[in-house]
Amino acid sequence: MAQPRWLDDEEQRVWRTFLTATQLLFERLDRALVRDGGMPHAYYEILVRLSEAPDRTLRMSQLAQRCLSSRSRLSHAAARLEERGWIRRQACPTDRRGLLAVLTDDGFAALAAAAPGHVEAVRTYLFDPLTAAQVRALGRISEAVLVGLGEDEAVPLGDDAPGGR
């Protein structure tokens, strides 16, 4: 990148404000979730995705994709969630390489206990400060960014780099 296209003053200001706002927002939400729900957001995400799946069950790979998580991260997290008794891993009948992650009743209960507070926090810190028009704009902006990220080839999220045999 010999001649980068630098940011002009307004872009610089928008970028810094955006960075600050999102960092503080996620920090605030995560902290509230740990305090009131007893879990970090990464765990919450896993429970949510499983709760939405048929039979509250997903292949580990599918789950990782939906959580925007690397396989490795999910493996470690799943081990800890299993210790807590919130999920269970069992052999996949159709593919002997595979594992099915299943949300247990305890896991569902933990999610049900955490969800109201988390939703309330998202509303308080994200939606309440915005007008309806800004909410719509944020939706379109996020979609545009997402499209921009996708165009550049679908990077499969860390992990699984060169390795193999």
Added chain:
Amino acid sequence: MAQPRWLDDEEQRVWRTFLTATQLLFERLDRALVRDGGMPHAYYEILVRLSEAPDRTLRMSQLAQRCLSSRSRLSHAAARLEERGWIRRQACPTDRRGLLAVLTDDGFAALAAAAPGHVEAVRTYLFDPLTAAQVRALGRISEAVLVGLGEDEAVPLGDDAPGGR
């Protein structure tokens, strides 16, 4: 939170899209920075803040605040940056409790080497996909969220909770 104000369909959609877009965006930017600049975004932030300070020098506390970092995190990060020779810590002349973090020439060079690629990535993945109106909207949205976060009392960012002696 007995009766949470749940998210309606549009809010749900906006929240998930926003979450996905920001997570992927920051992941992409961080990965590029590690690959091309040899440092994670947290280090980059530290170097930037120091480079903007008078004499490229800041008190550790000031630096932590500007980086939205806890003191503890900054301490650990500073130790590693010092090992790399990118910063130096020296006693503060006016307050013997304090330390001054100083950006070294090597640190400045590392920042100068990393910055163009990072800026280019920010442009590519955030600004290029957006219209000028969307960029302005994102600025106002971020400001509104920031105000909303501030109103609720200024939480000093983790660390230094009950402890003491």
Added chain:
DNA sequence: CAGGAATAGTTGAACGTTCAATACCGTTCA
């Protein structure tokens, strides 16, 4: 169907963050 390539998932080490504790210094006030 044999053999290589790709897929699914895990593991341990290294790295980064958080949390609570600790040491030290400054400030205040009786």
Added chain:
DNA sequence: TGAACGGTATTGAACGTTCAACTATTCCTG
């Protein structure tokens, strides 16, 4: 002055993520 309190910064342990193997299974191709 000195005792209590608050601020500055660090430290080590615990936790979470990343990175690079590694195992086991399935898919693909000749």
